[in-house]
Amino acid sequence: MAFKMSVQKAKGKVEEVQLGSGDNAITIGGEATLPFYDFDGETGSKAKLGMEILDIYPEEWVKPLKETYKDVAEDPAKWAKYVEDEFNPDFICLRLEGADPNGLDKSPEECAKVCKSVAEAINKPLVIAGTNNHEKDKEVFEKVAEAVDGYNCLFLSATEENYKGVGAAASMAYSHKVGAESSVDINLAKQLNVLLGQLGVDYGDIVMNVGNAAAGYGFEYLVSTIDRIRLALFNQNDKTLTMPIITPVSFETWTVKESMAPEEEVAEWGNREDRGISMEVSTAASILSVGSDAVVLRHPKSLETLKELVDALE
Amino acid sequence: MALKGLDIFKLTPKKNCKDCGFPTCLAFSMKVAQGAVEIGKCPHMSDESLAKLEEATAPLMKTIKIGKGDNEYELGGETVLFRHEKTFVNRNRFAVRFTDEMKDEEINEKIENIKSVQYERIGEDMKIEIACVEYVSNKDDYLDIIKKIKNELDVVFMLVCEDTDVLKEALELVKDENPIVYGANEENYEEMVNLVKDDKLPLGLKAKGLEELYSLVEKVQGLGYKELILGAQGESIKETFKNVVQIRRTALKEEDRKFGYPSVIFADELSKDNKFMEVALSSLFTVRYGSIVVLDDIDYAKGLPLFALRQNVYTDPQRPMTVEPDIYPINGADENSPVLVTVDFALTYFIVSGEIERSKVPCWMAIPDAGGYSVLTSWAAGKFGGSSIGNFIKESGIEEKTNSRKLVIPGKVAVLKGDIEDSLPDWEVVVGPDEAMHLPKFLKDLQEEAYA
Numbered sequence: 001m002a003f004k005m006s007v008q009k010a011k012g013k014v015e016e017v018q019l020g021s022g023d024n025a026i027t028i029g030g031e032a033t034l035p036f037y038d039f040d041g042e043t044g045s046k047a048k049l050g051m052e053i054l055d056i057y058p059e060e061w062v063k064p065l066k067e068t069y070k071d072v073a074e075d076p077a078k079w080a081k082y083v084e085d086e087f088n089p090d091f092i093c094l095r096l097e098g099a100d101p102n103g104l105d106k107s108p109e110e111c112a113k114v115c116k117s118v119a120e121a122i123n124k125p126l127v128i129a130g131t132n133n134h135e136k137d138k139e140v141f142e143k144v145a146e147a148v149d150g151y152n153c154l155f156l157s158a159t160e161e162n163y164k165g166v167g168a169a170a171s172m173a174y175s176h177k178v179g180a181e182s183s184v185d186i187n188l189a190k191q192l193n194v195l196l197g198q199l200g201v202d203y204g205d206i207v208m209n210v211g212n213a214a215a216g217y218g219f220e221y222l223v224s225t226i227d228r229i230r231l232a233l234f235n236q237n238d239k240t241l242t243m244p245i246i247t248p249v250s251f252e253t254w255t256v257k258e259s260m261a262p263e264e265e266v267a268e269w270g271n272r273e274d275r276g277i278s279m280e281v282s283t284a285a286s287i288l289s290v291g292s293d294a295v296v297l298r299h300p301k302s303l304e305t306l307k308e309l310v311d312a313l314e
Numbered sequence: 315m316a317l318k319g320l321d322i323f324k325l326t327p328k329k330n331c332k333d334c335g336f337p338t339c340l341a342f343s344m345k346v347a348q349g350a351v352e353i354g355k356c357p358h359m360s361d362e363s364l365a366k367l368e369e370a371t372a373p374l375m376k377t378i379k380i381g382k383g384d385n386e387y388e389l390g391g392e393t394v395l396f397r398h399e400k401t402f403v404n405r406n407r408f409a410v411r412f413t414d415e416m417k418d419e420e421i422n423e424k425i426e427n428i429k430s431v432q433y434e435r436i437g438e439d440m441k442i443e444i445a446c447v448e449y450v451s452n453k454d455d456y457l458d459i460i461k462k463i464k465n466e467l468d469v470v471f472m473l474v475c476e477d478t479d480v481l482k483e484a485l486e487l488v489k490d491e492n493p494i495v496y497g498a499n500e501e502n503y504e505e506m507v508n509l510v511k512d513d514k515l516p517l518g519l520k521a522k523g524l525e526e527l528y529s530l531v532e533k534v535q536g537l538g539y540k541e542l543i544l545g546a547q548g549e550s551i552k553e554t555f556k557n558v559v560q561i562r563r564t565a566l567k568e569e570d571r572k573f574g575y576p577s578v579i580f581a582d583e584l585s586k587d588n589k590f591m592e593v594a595l596s597s598l599f600t601v602r603y604g605s606i607v608v609l610d611d612i613d614y615a616k617g618l619p620l621f622a623l624r625q626n627v628y629t630d631p632q633r634p635m636t637v638e639p640d641i642y643p644i645n646g647a648d649e650n651s652p653v654l655v656t657v658d659f660a661l662t663y664f665i666v667s668g669e670i671e672r673s674k675v676p677c678w679m680a681i682p683d684a685g686g687y688s689v690l691t692s693w694a695a696g697k698f699g700g701s702s703i704g705n706f707i708k709e710s711g712i713e714e715k716t717n718s719r720k721l722v723i724p725g726k727v728a729v730l731k732g733d734i735e736d737s738l739p740d741w742e743v744v745v746g747p748d749e750a751m752h753l754p755k756f757l758k759d760l761q762e763e764a765y766a
């Protein structure tokens with residue numbers, strides 16, 4: 001008997017979602033297979049790798065990164081441009097940490113100004129992430145969506161608590177894309193998609209963010225959630241789960257002990273920057289191989305490594 | 315996988331002699347198929363039929379034992395392709411590679427690294443389990459390295475060697491430790507099987523591409539040898555990934571036992587001296603079906619995510635990970651530090667302790683036995699209530715460790731405040747934030763209040 005390839009045909013396909021505009025627009029999704037399973041069929045567009053910047057000075061970031069960005073980190077527009085020119089990610093993710101009510105509590109108007117300046121400064125698509133405070137995010141996104149009208153940005157994220165406001169502002173009033181954030185459960189993911197749909201958001205304008213975890217921190221729930229979401233689409237053609245998935249990996253991996261602990265405290269662990277990159281690379285590689293279509297990264301070395309991995313596997 | 319009664323019937327002598335206690339061979343076969351009787355009850359089955367039956371009822375993926383004693387591990391034995399379907403049973407194992415071309419210095423460094431990157435995480439040992447020792451050209455050096463590692467490390471050996479003469483001598487040194495012998499190929503497989511069969515050592519097969527690997531397995535199985543590990547390595551990352559996935563799928567989905575064995579991947583070769591690429595690839599093959607992943611070397615930067623990822627992926631989805639119920643000091647907690655109570659679900663513990671660490675405020679964490687669920691689930695299940703928390707605080711000895719009588723409870727179970735205060739009249743129960751991410755600010759405020 002000779003070996004025969006095991007091939008599995010899918011019944012459903014991940015939606016293609018465009019971010020950005022003009023020549024620099026990118027497409028997320030489009031696959032009808034598990035990641036990199038090209039022996040099964042169409043693997044869709046290449047996994048997209050974005051880079052994180054903040055609207056405020058990155059006080060908490062590792063020293064070498066602060067050093068890299070020392071001339072630009074005070075001005076998000078310059079910072080974004082610098083990242084685009086130096087590291088060439090597929091998109092830039094601007095995180096509005098300054099809007100956090102527990103922090104600087106910047107006004108929606110201030111945020112809108114910053115986002116606009118960033119969108120104008122770069123050619124690549126812009127992903128805008130809020131504060132995780134649902135009420136504040138809604139207020140902020142309503143202003144920001146208007147300010148970056150025409151740039152086709154992705155907003156992270158609409159949640160069960162604020163999807164009406166975020167969905168209406170980002171995707172219906174100004175035709176941006178909406179991130180749908182649910183917490184690591186296939187049914188919650190589905191439910192939020194349906195709710196957004198009922199509100200009037202086109203399924204083609206949604207990118208799912210179905211949870212986020214660093215390797216070692218309940219990451220198995222994320223793996224199984226994404227496994228199940230993709231199998232529901234590929235095996236049963238579940239129309240409420242056709243959206244591509246984005247995972248802001250860096251938001252989690254740089255806050256865990258492995259990446260945070262200073263060298264003085266855990267001498268045997270060695271270089272902190274290396275630990276941070278390694279956590280980020282491991283988590284991102286894992287989530288891309290499970291089914292995420294896009295990830296957000298913080299360190300240029302992580303971006304470089306993941307780019308190489310994705311190129312090698314596509 | 316389960317055999318039908320009729321399939322079994324075809325293998326019986328069809329004598330209807332009733333020696334098995336059943337009126338006919340068919341009736342007997344039906345019972346065997348249901349698992350109600352052992353096939354051994356029929357004294358007339360031919361050896362050939364028994365072998366066929368064993369083959370047909372064997373697991374789709376064989377479990378292969380490697381190593382001995384404290385260093386014995388099982389590989390393979392998986393029954394599902396996705397962890398939510400059931401559970402992954404045998405975690406992948408990590409190896410570090412040595413060769414006879416390496417200088418003493420390099421070898422010593424790797425040995426030291428393997429020794430130093432060993433720790434416990436949620437009750438499990440995190441370490442390199444396998445020394446992959448590859449023969450390149452110098453037999454004496456090769457044997458010396460094996461001896462050295464045997465003296466200095468507690469690991470399973472994986473001898474990578476295609477030269478049977480060299481291998482014979484190497485095995486003299488370690489064959490009692492049930493090492494993996496990797497290097498049976500199209501040319502040498504008969505000799506290799508002869509070398510390993512008496513000790514039933516796991517034999518690693520190596521071929522160019524899946525077709526050749528498949529036919530090599532057939533040949534080796536034809537010699538009656540089934541303690542196998544499959545070399546999944548391809549020319550490129552892409553090919554290796556395809557091989558690993560196809561091997562697992564052929565076994566579990568196509569139910570073809572030719573590929574029903576664990577696989578080995580040399581991540582070091584594919585990552586061309588880029589340590590972070592090695593981390594990326596090792597993660598990829600931890601999530602997708604690698605059984606042994608060979609690394610160039612180990613340090614904490616690599617080990618921390620890889621071991622933790624593996625622990626997560628191979629967790630039983632039906633049984634969450636827990637931390638030991640106890641009192642844990644964070645940020646150098648002392649006799650003035652407040653106490654925070656939460657559940658023993660490992661994920662909750664890690665997130666909460668991480669946020670406390672971020673706050674830099676010294677605190678005691680009190681972890682009662684709450685059944686291994688999240689805060690709300692434990693509460694709903696009656697395992698995280700006023701009296702159980704109260705009793706734990708009284709019995710844990712925390713009242714001797716701190717003079718503070720502030721007990722912070724998770725915001726999600728604010729309703730417990732009254733109950734806990736009833737059972738702990740000396741304590742002031744403070745309702746903490748709903749989400750762990752708000753702990754740093756909360757704790758800093760609490761600390762300022764205490765000083766004010």
Ligand code: SF4
Nearest residue numbers: 330331332334339356
């Ligand atoms: S003992 Fe064997 S041969 Fe005799 S009836 Fe039973 S199954 Fe048939």
